[in-house]
Amino acid sequence: MEHRIEKIKKQLHSQSYKLTPQREATVRVLLENEEDHLSAEDVYLLVKEKAPEIGLATVYRTLELLTELKVVDKINFGDGVSRYDLRKEGAEHFHHHLVCIECGSVEEIEEDLLLDVEKIVESQWGFEVKDHRLTFHGICRVCQKQAVTASSAEENKK
């Protein structure tokens, strides 16, 4: 954890930004909730638990800054809010998401999977790919099982 904070600190310094206590607190919240997809307000509330004096605007500014530096990715799952997702160490591309339309859970896929597709896009459309966003909508493993259970229970009723 400290190692990653050090790294982000260096990234900030390289663009002559500082890692202020508020920014550090925000980064720590992101690191501690890496598996989640927090909205700005989520981050704000979590930061507030440790540093109650922090303002919402500062959280927004920090998240914007981190997005610029490509420390986090700003994503949008179609509900009204932007969410912020830490890039994995050394990840060149954005990772993918599996959004369950039943329970709303979000799973991450680290593997790239798009190398072939990107080759096609570059050769066939002449488009120089810099990054991508891929989200699958469907039914997660858990909800599939529940559907099976529910329908067999339905069977038993008859």
Add this chain to the structure above:
Amino acid sequence: MEHRIEKIKKQLHSQSYKLTPQREATVRVLLENEEDHLSAEDVYLLVKEKAPEIGLATVYRTLELLTELKVVDKINFGDGVSRYDLRKEGAEHFHHHLVCIECGSVEEIEEDLLLDVEKIVESQWGFEVKDHRLTFHGICRVCQKQAVTASSAEENKK
């Protein structure tokens, strides 16, 4: 065009909705600007040219309804607004987009390209894919050429 409106009319009727004049005007605007990615306000302004008495709320309601019926897809390219994109006839999945980070242009890809990736997701993650969203960010053909021209002009100066 009339054919496609008839089809949408039937889709509405099948869920006991009506194709009111306002809804028809909205659908016509979408059909006439199929290559664009209009925001709700864009649609509103265009509809207003033909039917000035229409209200913004009605446009929002119509777009919401069409999204529910999967006649259009609601998309978000990261600027603050939702955009609405007609599904192609018979298209089972959402089409992909190439967003140029230089000029902001948006190109569409009709081909699916993701069949193999979806197979992997289904088998390896146990996730039942219902739909997908794929957007590439990069540099379009036009901007690539301009970059070349600009840099050679730079060369000539020396």
Add this chain to the structure above:
DNA sequence: TTGTTAAATAATAACGATTATCATTAACAG
């Protein structure tokens, strides 16, 4: 240490896209 300057912050107002409310109107069955 003290003073100076610029960056960062907190509080809050402003903004803008979207949604909710509500009175009015249109469509249509009885």
Add this chain to the structure above:
DNA sequence: CTGTTAATGATAATCGTTATTATTTAACAA
């Protein structure tokens, strides 16, 4: 025609985000 329900238009309300402004902090020179 009359009652009922869906749809609409106008507009208020909501809510995420951004801008403003006064204040604080940090860096650094004198």
